[in-house]
Amino acid sequence: xxxxxxxxxxxxxxxxxxxxxxxxxxxxxxxxxxxxxxxxxxxxxxxxxxxxxxxxxxxxxxxxxxxxxxxxxxxxxxxxxxxxxxxxxxxxxxxxxxxxxxxxxxxxxxxxxxxxxxxxxxxxxxxxxxxxxxxxxxxxxxxxxxxxxxxxxxxxxxxxxxxxxxxxxxxxxxxxxxxxxxxxxxxxxxxxxxxxxxxxxxxxxxxxxxxxxxxxxxxxxxxxxxxxxxxxxxxxxxxxxxxxxxxxxxxxxxxxxxxxxxxxxxxxxxxxxxxxxxxxxxxxxxxxx
Amino acid sequence: xxxxxxxxxxxxxxxxxxxxxxxxxxxxxxxxxxxxxxxxxxxxxxxxxxxxxxxxxxxxxxxxxxxxxxxxxxxxxxxxxxxxxxxxxxxxxxxxxxxxxxxxxxxxxxxxxxxxxxxxxxxxxxxxxxxxxxxxxxxxxxxxxxxxxxxxxxxxxxxxxxxxxxxxxxxxxxxxxxxxxxxxxxxxxxxxxxxxxxxxxxxxxxxxxxxxxxxxxxxxxxxxxxxxxxxxxxxxxxxxxxxxxxxxxxxxxxxxxxxxxxxxxx
Numbered sequence: 001x002x003x004x005x006x007x008x009x010x011x012x013x014x015x016x017x018x019x020x021x022x023x024x025x026x027x028x029x030x031x032x033x034x035x036x037x038x039x040x041x042x043x044x045x046x047x048x049x050x051x052x053x054x055x056x057x058x059x060x061x062x063x064x065x066x067x068x069x070x071x072x073x074x075x076x077x078x079x080x081x082x083x084x085x086x087x088x089x090x091x092x093x094x095x096x097x098x099x100x101x102x103x104x105x106x107x108x109x110x111x112x113x114x115x116x117x118x119x120x121x122x123x124x125x126x127x128x129x130x131x132x133x134x135x136x137x138x139x140x141x142x143x144x145x146x147x148x149x150x151x152x153x154x155x156x157x158x159x160x161x162x163x164x165x166x167x168x169x170x171x172x173x174x175x176x177x178x179x180x181x182x183x184x185x186x187x188x189x190x191x192x193x194x195x196x197x198x199x200x201x202x203x204x205x206x207x208x209x210x211x212x213x214x215x216x217x218x219x220x221x222x223x224x225x226x227x228x229x230x231x232x233x234x235x236x237x238x239x240x241x242x243x244x245x246x247x248x249x250x251x252x253x254x255x256x257x258x259x260x261x262x263x264x265x266x267x268x269x270x271x272x273x274x275x276x277x278x279x280x281x282x283x284x285x286x287x288x289x
Numbered sequence: 290x291x292x293x294x295x296x297x298x299x300x301x302x303x304x305x306x307x308x309x310x311x312x313x314x315x316x317x318x319x320x321x322x323x324x325x326x327x328x329x330x331x332x333x334x335x336x337x338x339x340x341x342x343x344x345x346x347x348x349x350x351x352x353x354x355x356x357x358x359x360x361x362x363x364x365x366x367x368x369x370x371x372x373x374x375x376x377x378x379x380x381x382x383x384x385x386x387x388x389x390x391x392x393x394x395x396x397x398x399x400x401x402x403x404x405x406x407x408x409x410x411x412x413x414x415x416x417x418x419x420x421x422x423x424x425x426x427x428x429x430x431x432x433x434x435x436x437x438x439x440x441x442x443x444x445x446x447x448x449x450x451x452x453x454x455x456x457x458x459x460x461x462x463x464x465x466x467x468x469x470x471x472x473x474x475x476x477x478x479x480x481x482x483x484x485x486x487x488x489x490x491x492x493x494x495x496x497x498x499x500x501x502x503x504x505x506x507x508x509x510x511x512x513x514x515x516x517x518x519x520x521x522x523x524x525x526x527x528x529x530x531x532x533x534x535x536x537x538x539x540x541x542x543x544x545x546x547x548x549x550x551x552x553x554x555x
Contacts, residue, residue, distance in 0.1 A: 004379055004380070004381070005379070005380075005381035005382060007375075007379070007458055008375040008379035008380075008381040008384070009375075009381065011371040011372060011374055011375035011379070011458075012371070012372050012375045012376075012387065014367075014368050014371065014372075014428070015368040015369065015371065015372035015391075015428040015433065016372070016387070016428075017428075018368065018424070018425075018427050018428035019390070019391060019394060019428045019430070021409065021424075022399055022402070022406055022409070022424060022425035022428075023393065023394045023397060023399065023402070023425075023428075024390065024393070025405075025409075026402040026405030026406050026409065027397055027402060027405075029405045029408070030402065030404065030405050033404075033405070086302075087302065090295060090298065090299040090302070091299065095295075095296055095299055096296060097300070099542075100303070101299050101300060101302075101303040102546075103539075103542060104303035104304070104306045104307040105302070105303065105306055106545075106546065107306075107307065107310060107535075107538070108306065108309075108310070109549075110483060110531075110534055110535060110538045110545070111310075111487070111531045111534075111535065112486065112487035112489065112504075112505050112530065112531055112534075113487060113489065114487070114489045114505045114508060114509055114530075115505075115508065115527045115528075115530055115531045116309075118508070118512055118523060118524070118527045119309050119310070119312070119313045119524065119527060120309060122312075122313070122316070122520050122523070122524060123309055123312065125520070128324075130312055162306070162309065165306075166306070167549070170546060170549045170550050171550065173550070174550040219396065219398075222401070223398060223400050223401060224400075225490060226489040226490060226505075229489070229490070229493070229509070230509060230512075230513075244400075244401060244490075247403070247404065248403065248490065248494070251403065251404040251407075252403075252407075252494055257404055257408070260404045261404060261405070264401065264402070264404055264405075267401055268397060268401070271396050271397055271401070272396070272397070274396065275393075275396040275397075278396075
């Protein structure tokens with residue numbers, strides 16, 4: 001028995017070493033380094049306690065990025081989930097050209113975000129981008145979509161919804177196919193309307209999928225900033241800066257690693273509280289086997 | 290049969306969804322003058338692709354990306370298989386705690402720990418290498434979780450039978466578990482390859498030269514340095530970088546969709 005324990009740890013060892021080195025250690029090291037000043041030429045790093053955190057709380061760009069990230073999450077998550085569900089319902093039944101339509105929905109998922117952002121960048125180009133051509137033909141005044149404070153974040157939201165909806169659709173599609181057809185037959189014999197059936201049967205049965213998709217969507221809204229790098233670089237005037245993008249800016253453009261560590265801690269706290277929330281919500285689902 | 294409005298809605302949404310990509314294809318395959326003018330008689334051309342291919346070392350970037358996704362995938366398959374087997378079929382002290390520690394990575398991904406991981410790579414002296422891009426992703430919590438769930442469904446009798454015949458631990462794993470989990474391996478491989486083919490921020494941070502840059506970073510360097518905003522060439526380059534994956538996707542569409550489904554339902 002004890003020998004099997006040793007074998008088990010040997011099997012685990014390679015993965016454990018890498019996980020510890022690149023997930024657990026950096027998470028702890030972030031906390032440690034956030035309590036020190038950034039080393040500069042001639043001035044080594046010194047213990048400064050909570051100073052980085054005080055600076056963070058007083059930093060308007062941090063608050064702006066946090067607010068942007070919240071707005072970004074609110075803008076992308078409900079929309080992409082609702083669209084994903086609608087898409088799944090549309091292509092689940094009989095439909096002329098179903099395979100083609102499904103392909104169209106899913107294709108953005110396969111493209112790199114960086115490529116998607118480049119395509120949409122052209123789309124939004126002032127003057128001769130497709131969007132300007134359409135609005136111009138409608139007689140609307142020209143507008144710099146990515147270059148103005150009011151619309152830059154919204155543009156990123158649209159791109160993200162476009163990219164993610166098809167991905168989430170797949171999970172709904174899988175769940176829909178697992179719902180027994182007997183249920184809808186019974187409902188139609190009882191004379192239940194389709195909307196009623198959706199509201200009372202389909203939607204509740206899809207609840208675990210919705211939770212799963214929700215968790216993924218929330219993580220993505222904090223994890224993915226490729227489109228910010230390509231399309232706006234957080235601008236104009238930080239109007240489209242997201243938290244991780246700000247960390248990247250501080251850490252790798254200003255090389256203020258101490259402050260970047262404090263910012264990373266803020267992001268880790270957000271993700272950890274989400275994890276705890278998910279655990280209490282999805283506990284039964286994760287451990288059902 | 291569905292009602293007409295629904296079919297119409299499905300198609301409208303489909304057209305809307307494919308439009309940005311169609312727009313990119315149009316721009317890339319037509320001369321510059323037609324990049325935003327939609328005339329059916331516009332001549333087709335491959336000129337933009339040729340120019341993009343010659344303007345930046347995309348061939349090298351492609352080699353780097355292929356090396357990167359292969360390296361990550363092989364490491365992931367080996368490490369996750371071993372760890373998943375330990376979690377699925379062994380009783381040992383600290384198992385539940387260890388599994389919890391693995392699951393942490395599902396929430397706190399390497400994508401977020403960029404500052405500290407950069408520091409580690411710099412200390413290891415591997416900055417600007419393909420290994421540095423891959424290292425943080427090789428032990429995948431997602432892969433361990435997925436394979437553990439699969440291995441748990443393998444009947445214990447098969448395991449016992451193999452052991453009675455004198456097959457060792459690794460032999461049993463290789464001859465009993467791995468073959469039975471084949472569809473899950475394929476699913477995981479497709480998800481992993483498309484994830485790392487598309488990954489951008491971390492490679493952007495750790496790479497610094499042509500010899501290690503993957504396609505995504507190469508594309509960004511190419512399109513952000515002054516190209517005189519030649520959209521025809523930039524879109525051609527964009528399609529070039531996503532092309533191989535896109536072609537593979539269209540060819541193996543069913544497998545892709547099923548793999549993503551399988552990977553999601555756990």
